[in-house]
Structures are given as C-alpha cells and as structure tokens.
Amino acid sequence: MAGLLGGDPSLLRRINSAVVLRALRDAEPSCSLTDLARVTGLSRPTVEGVLDGLARAGLVAETDAAEPGGARRLGRPARRFRFRGESGVVLGVEVGPRRLSAVLADLTGRRLGSLAREVSVRATAEERLAGALEVAGGLLREHAVEPGMLRAVGVGSPGIVGAEGTVRLCTALPGWTGLRLGELLRAEFGCQVLVENDANAAVLAERWSGAAVGADDVVMVLAGLSPGAGSLIGGRLHRGHGGAAGEIGALHLLGRQVEPERLLSTSGEPLDPLDEQAVAAVFARAAEGDAGATRAVERFVERLVHDVTALVLALDPELVVIGGWAAGLDGVVEPLRRELARYCLRTPRVVASALGGAAVATGALRLALDRVEEELFAVEEVSSR
Structure with a gap:
C-alpha cells in the first residue's frame, strides 16, 4: 500500500x-440504488458506475422494481439490485475414516445439496481419494455445475495438515501421512483447494451455523476413541505453530495407556469391529443397566474428561461442543459437564453438536466461502473481476 x-x-x-x-x-x-448510496456513503452516480462494472463482471443483477413485500410506489420505480450468488459455487468435502461427504453452496452460502457414502477404514489412500472425488463429482454433476463456476473447494481431513495442504502426519487413515492432498485436488478440480484438519473445520462450522453461533472462544471436540479438537480463540482458528494444536488423542500416553480397542470393551477382549455400531451398542447396554457396559462407558467418559480438561484449563473457553460419532450417544454430554465442574477453575458451557455428521463438510464449505469472499471484497482483487 x-x-x-x-x-x-x-x-x-x-x-x-x-x-x-x-x-x-x-x-x-x-x-435499492438510493439505499446503497446511503449505506456506503458514496454518491448516487458513483454507485451507479460501480454497479455497471459489477454487472458486466456477472456479480450483480438488476431486479424487478417492486418494493420489499410486493408493494409498488407511484411514479418512477426505484432501481433495485442484487448480488448474484448463483454466479459461482463453493464445495466442502469431508474425507474421513468411514465417511466421504460433500456439500455444495452458492456464493451467498445457500446450500444447494449434499452427497455422502461410506468407505472402509482399511481403504488405501488411492481408494479413499478416488471415492472422495467420486462423491464430489457426483454432487457437481447432479447440480449441473458448469466448468469455471466452481470457485473454491474446502477439505476436512484427519491429521496434521500443513498450510500448503500436505498431510504431515495422520494415524487414522492408511497411507495418508505425507499425501499432497491440496496439490492433488487442485489438479482435479482446477480451482483453489484449502485443506484443513477435520476438527478445525468442525469448529468453524459450529460457529457459522451450529451450536457455537455468536461464541468467540470455543473448543470443539470430535469425540471418538482417539479424539481431536479444534479451537477458536477470539473468534480466530488456533492451529498452533505447526498445525498440531488440538491433537488431544495423544494424551492417553500420559499415564492412561488403554488401547482404543479396549476402552469400550465389555469382555476384556478388544472391541471388534471397532465401529460406530459396536460403540452405540455398548452405550445402549449401559443405559439398560448392564454392569460391564456401564464400566466401559465410564472409562470412555473418564478419557474424554482427561482430554477435554487439558484444553479447558489451557484456553478457558466460553463453550465446549461435543461432536463426532459420540455426540448422538446418550450419557456423554451430561457426565462430561459434571466432571469438568470438578476439575476446571471455571466450567464452560458444554453442549452437543448441532450439525452432527455434517459438521466437517460444512466447515470445509465455510473455508472455501471465506476464501472467495476474501477475493471478492479485497481491494487488490476487485479490479480484475
């Protein structure tokens, strides 16, 4: 400048x-043109000239002259304009251990559709990536997205993700460590691709349209057998120096070496298969009074309390949101709220995710939309559009 x-x-x-x-x-x-002049503080002729340029760029359209509510004034009708959200689309993609999903929106953030499919936890990196592209491509075809309309893609993935979109470390997905995910997807989509840790994406989603709307200091926990967390501090995502902030799944190494497969075991043998259905069954049996299942759930909550307390003591958030597959299981949120009150100097509010399984893809969508908005509203970029 x-x-x-x-x-x-x-x-x-x-x-x-x-x-x-x-x-x-x-x-x-x-x-209306008059209201735009008033809101922006610019002269009416200046606003008219700007609107003409934005209309030529395809970002603005003049609308019917009807007043809001359908009324019409006598005399010369007021000129009214609208932002053309349909001039482009953004895509949010979740690449998870068991789920691949995508959500599509226009440039106002209005959701146009979504698509999801299951994937094996044992899928290779190539198979998982191909599946994600299949889901995303199917959604784009379903909504007849023409070449050039896709402005940006956000991707939520487990693991530590570098700023350039490379997965630096991931233990949840086979072959995922070292994958140049951003580079590979940019070549496929032909537009900007932003890759973010899944818990980080989820906390952005909850603040945008979920349980954390209006909150600036938030911890979002994806509560699985190896949980991860995303944090907002002062309304801004906290990634840490190397992108590893929130990797609380490693805390069990600090004196709590219970293997994930044994954490919710009711028989002493590893839980097999280790999936949502098996875990849900344990919680259901605990709710019915089964002693073994009750002890297993207590171990799970104890681990979750241990992990979340570390973040709460360090960050002092206003709100803790519990998401992931555990969010829909009875007996998680209330015990966690009760136990945090025992260990924390100030107990935050604890709530379940409002977005459930859609949180990661929705947060990825928000990332893509943020990038497009930065470009649309940045002084350096407007002249080229």
Missing part, C-alpha cells in the same frame, strides 16, 4: 467496488 497514492483513481474504484459489493451481498435479497 506504500506505493499507492491517495488520489489514485484505480485504487478508489477498487475500494468503491469492494464496498458496494459487500453492502449488496449483506442486503439480500435486493437493495
């Missing part, structure tokens, strides 16, 4: 375009 002069006409045009476009996006479904 040091090289730009205050009177540079191109800079002023870019600033004005960004201001008008953001105001129009926030004023859905439409806004």
Whole structure:
C-alpha cells in the first residue's frame, strides 16, 4: 500500500467496488440504488458506475422494481439490485475414516445439496481419494455445475495438515501421512483447494451455523476413541505453530495407556469391529443397566474428561461442543459437564453438536466461502473481476 497514492483513481474504484459489493451481498435479497448510496456513503452516480462494472463482471443483477413485500410506489420505480450468488459455487468435502461427504453452496452460502457414502477404514489412500472425488463429482454433476463456476473447494481431513495442504502426519487413515492432498485436488478440480484438519473445520462450522453461533472462544471436540479438537480463540482458528494444536488423542500416553480397542470393551477382549455400531451398542447396554457396559462407558467418559480438561484449563473457553460419532450417544454430554465442574477453575458451557455428521463438510464449505469472499471484497482483487 506504500506505493499507492491517495488520489489514485484505480485504487478508489477498487475500494468503491469492494464496498458496494459487500453492502449488496449483506442486503439480500435486493437493495435499492438510493439505499446503497446511503449505506456506503458514496454518491448516487458513483454507485451507479460501480454497479455497471459489477454487472458486466456477472456479480450483480438488476431486479424487478417492486418494493420489499410486493408493494409498488407511484411514479418512477426505484432501481433495485442484487448480488448474484448463483454466479459461482463453493464445495466442502469431508474425507474421513468411514465417511466421504460433500456439500455444495452458492456464493451467498445457500446450500444447494449434499452427497455422502461410506468407505472402509482399511481403504488405501488411492481408494479413499478416488471415492472422495467420486462423491464430489457426483454432487457437481447432479447440480449441473458448469466448468469455471466452481470457485473454491474446502477439505476436512484427519491429521496434521500443513498450510500448503500436505498431510504431515495422520494415524487414522492408511497411507495418508505425507499425501499432497491440496496439490492433488487442485489438479482435479482446477480451482483453489484449502485443506484443513477435520476438527478445525468442525469448529468453524459450529460457529457459522451450529451450536457455537455468536461464541468467540470455543473448543470443539470430535469425540471418538482417539479424539481431536479444534479451537477458536477470539473468534480466530488456533492451529498452533505447526498445525498440531488440538491433537488431544495423544494424551492417553500420559499415564492412561488403554488401547482404543479396549476402552469400550465389555469382555476384556478388544472391541471388534471397532465401529460406530459396536460403540452405540455398548452405550445402549449401559443405559439398560448392564454392569460391564456401564464400566466401559465410564472409562470412555473418564478419557474424554482427561482430554477435554487439558484444553479447558489451557484456553478457558466460553463453550465446549461435543461432536463426532459420540455426540448422538446418550450419557456423554451430561457426565462430561459434571466432571469438568470438578476439575476446571471455571466450567464452560458444554453442549452437543448441532450439525452432527455434517459438521466437517460444512466447515470445509465455510473455508472455501471465506476464501472467495476474501477475493471478492479485497481491494487488490476487485479490479480484475
């Protein structure tokens, strides 16, 4: 910015375009020319000129002159405009141990559809990646997304993810460590691809449209047998220096070396198969009073308390959201809330995820939408659109 002069006409045009476009996006479904001038503080002729340029770029359209509610004024009708959310789409993708899913939205964030399929925990990296592309491609075809309309893709994946989209470490998915996931998917989709840890994506989703709306300091726990957590501090995602913040699944090594397969075992033998159905069955038996199942659930809650307490003591969040497959199982949230009160200096609110299994893909969608909005409303980018 040091090289730009205050009177540079191109800079002023870019600033004005960004201001008008953001105001129009926030004023859905439409806004009059007069109101746009008032909201932006720009003159009416300036706003008209900006709108003409945005219309040529395909981002703005003039609408019917009817007033909100269907009324019409006598005399010359007011010109009204709307942001063309349909001018592009964004995609959110979850690549999980047992689930591949995708959700599609326009540039306003309005959901257009979703698609999901199961995948084997033993699937190779190639099989899992091909399955994710199949799900995403099927969703794009279902909604007739034309080439060039896909503006950005967000991806939620287990593991420690580098800024460039490479999975630095992942123990949950075979062959996933070292995978250049961002690079591979950019080549397939032909647009920007942002890869994020699944728990980080989930906490963004809950703040956007889930249980954490309006909260700035949030811990989101994907509560499985090896849990992970995403954290917002002051409304901003905390990834840590190397992207490893929230990897609380490793805390069991600190004196609690119970293997995940044995944690919810009711027989002393490893839980096999180790899947959601088997775990749900243990919780159901505990609810019916089965002594062995009750002890297994107590061990699970004890582990969860141990893991979550470490984050709560370190971060002092306003809210803890419990998601993952455990969110829908009876007996998790309330015992966790009760136990945290015993160990924490200040007990946060503890709630179940409002998005359930859709949290990771929804957060990935939010990542993609954030990137597009940065470009649409950034002064440096508007002049080229």
